[in-house]
Structures are given as C-alpha cells and as structure tokens.
Amino acid sequence: MKTINSKRKPTTIELFAGAGGLALGVEKAGFDTIGLIEIDKDASDTLRKNRPKWHVINDDIANISCLDLREYFGLKKGDLDLLSGGAPCQSFSYAGKRLGLEDARGTLFYHYAKFLEQLQPKMFLFENVRGLLSHDKGRTYKTIIDIFENTGYTIQKKVLNAWDFGVAQKRERLITIGVRNDLVDQIHFSFPKPHSYKPVLRDILLDCPESEGTPYSDYKRKIFELVPPGGYWRDIPEDIAKEYMKSCWYMEGGRTGILRRLSLDEPSLTVLTSPSQKQTDRCHPLEARPFTIRENARCQSFPDEWQFCGSIGSQYKQVGNAVPVNLAFDIATKIRESLEVLE
Numbered sequence: 001m002k003t004i005n006s007k008r009k010p011t012t013i014e015l016f017a018g019a020g021g022l023a024l025g026v027e028k029a030g031f032d033t034i035g036l037i038e039i040d041k042d043a044s045d046t047l048r049k050n051r052p053k054w055h056v057i058n059d060d061i062a063n064i065s066c067l068d069l070r071e072y073f074g075l076k077k078g079d080l081d082l083l084s085g086g087a088p089c090q091s092f093s094y095a096g097k098r099l100g101l102e103d104a105r106g107t108l109f110y111h112y113a114k115f116l117e118q119l120q121p122k123m124f125l126f127e128n129v130r131g132l133l134s135h136d137k138g139r140t141y142k143t144i145i146d147i148f149e150n151t152g153y154t155i156q157k158k159v160l161n162a163w164d165f166g167v168a169q170k171r172e173r174l175i176t177i178g179v180r181n182d183l184v185d186q187i188h189f190s191f192p193k194p195h196s197y198k199p200v201l202r203d204i205l206l207d208c209p210e211s212e213g214t215p216y217s218d219y220k221r222k223i224f225e226l227v228p229p230g231g232y233w234r235d236i237p238e239d240i241a242k243e244y245m246k247s248c249w250y251m252e253g254g255r256t257g258i259l260r261r262l263s264l265d266e267p268s269l270t271v272l273t274s275p276s277q278k279q280t281d282r283c284h285p286l287e288a289r290p291f292t293i294r295e296n297a298r299c300q301s302f303p304d305e306w307q308f309c310g311s312i313g314s315q316y317k318q319v320g321n322a323v324p325v326n327l328a329f330d331i332a333t334k335i336r337e338s339l340e341v342l343e
Helices: 021-028 041-050 069-073 106-119 134-151 202-206 218-224 238-250 295-300 312-321 325-342
Strands: 012-013 032-037 082-083 123-129 153-161 171-178
Touching: 012 106, 021 032, 021 082, 021 123, 021 325, 032 325, 041 312, 069 082, 069 106, 082 106, 082 325, 106 134, 123 134, 134 153, 171 325, 202 295, 202 312, 218 238, 295 312
Parallel strands: 012 032, 012 082, 082 123
Antiparallel strands: 123 171, 153 171
C-alpha cells in the first residue's frame, strides 16, 4: 500500500474512532491525526498501543463537543483540513420544516455536527451503514444532509462496497463527503474507482498468523463438519438441520445465513461483532470453527502488526465495528488529492 508524500501533511480529527480502521487508512493516505475521540476504553487502549503519539481522548463525546474546540485542539477556525468519523444512526425530532442542528439534539450525530460547526474544516468524511439511507423512511439521512448544508457544506454521497477496494469482504458503507462552501470552486472531490481485482478469502486466510478465537460448542462443530465450503443448512440432512434450526425452520425466506460456511473462492460476508450468531454464521472454509480475531482483522484489511486490547469478546467487537482500512485509504487518498490544490 503506497503512502502519499507531500510538503505538508494535512490535519485530521476523528470522532467515534473505535479500533482505528478509518484512522489508519486516513493516516496511510498522508494525514496527520491530531486527535481521536472514543468512549470505549478497550478501543482507546488499542489506539494508544498502536500509535502512542496519537492524541487519544477516551471520553464521552458529549463532554468534549460542549467545549471551545478551537482552543481545546489549538486550532483557528477553518484551519483543520479534515473531520472524519461516523456516528451510530438514531431517529431525530421533526419540530419544523426547516431542520437544523437543534433537531438532532439527543443523538450522537449532534456532537459530530457541533464539531463541524465550531471547527469548520475544509472537508469532512462521514461514514455509516447503507441502511442509514432508508432509516425512518429516509428522514434521518435527509435531516443529516440538511444540517450539513446549513453548517456551510456542499455534499456528495455514495455507497461503496469494500470488496471493490482491496478488501476480501462484502461490506457496504454509505460515504458522505462535504466541502466547505467557500472552497467548492477550488476543491473537486471524486470518489475512488473500483479496483480491477477483487480479493477473496484464499488471498488472506492461508498464511494468517495464529490468534485467539472463540470455538463452537461440540454440538455445533459436529453439525458444521457436515456443511461443505460455500454451503449452508440446505446442504446437510434435513432432520439434522430441522433440529438445529428449531423455530427458524418455519420462518420464511432463504435463511442463507444459518449454518453458513464460507469458501476460499469468495470474499467474507460482512464481519460482525460476535464470532457466532445463529442466523448470521460465518464458518471458516477449511475448519469447523468461527474466524479468529486475526482472521477477522485480515477480512477488515488491518495489518497483522495492529494489536487489539481487551477481552476476546471486546476484540471481536472492535474488529467487527471497524471501517476496512483499505477502503478508508482509497477514500482518504481522494480527499488528500482534492486538498492538494490549496497547498
């Protein structure tokens, strides 16, 4: 993975930083990370362990967004090059037809918007799940866009699949990019183009270092031994599948996530926050077990040297919640290229 070199490293602050997938990709694109906010202690420890020089703030963002942020970070208004991060989506109130910042009060997005309002960075990156587009019949995302525009930004959005950008995983993310209105004639952002090659599990699993993981119960392991790579519950004897699935057997739909075993010749399905969930199994292609923490991290394109802190359950959660590093890198590279006209 190349890293862009230039005279001056543009600055970035990240909110809801998690275990650092987005921050690492942004750093690799040539940004100087001057602050990261993350409420979870284990995730904050992960950030500090891997990047001791990063200014990691382990606190509730509500305790920070109410401060004078320019003074807190030692910035002048408009000095910051990039604000990045993604807040969990929550419904908004709809007090009036003109939706503003106060309509977002009580949501985590409100604090992202407060940072944007105070710091007025040249650009911002707001990432979220694709489902945000349809959340509350589309009204949640419309409110978010209204607030971004009222704060002084011109918006572009696109759903990107990590599999198109050097990540061996099908994972769609809604990427929203903002350019400050006074810079729209100078900054021209375009989303990255998909790579010609899309990696599969064969590319990342066969030489993966050993790491901790949570095994299946003996009962579940023996059933998974009957499932062929690329198969699921329909590929084993009906009586065994019916006993395992219980009430799920009578549900409508394909239920293709139940007893799902991946193949080396396909990408991972979206990495989740737990190694084993009945309706969303992701069994290892060659062994009857879930992926280990390091295997999941590889599916998220974390480098092997990136270490995770906390319990096994916490590490699984951190990896599952992360933005794939390679996807973040490609997006941040395009942002960096857009900003270079100002240098």
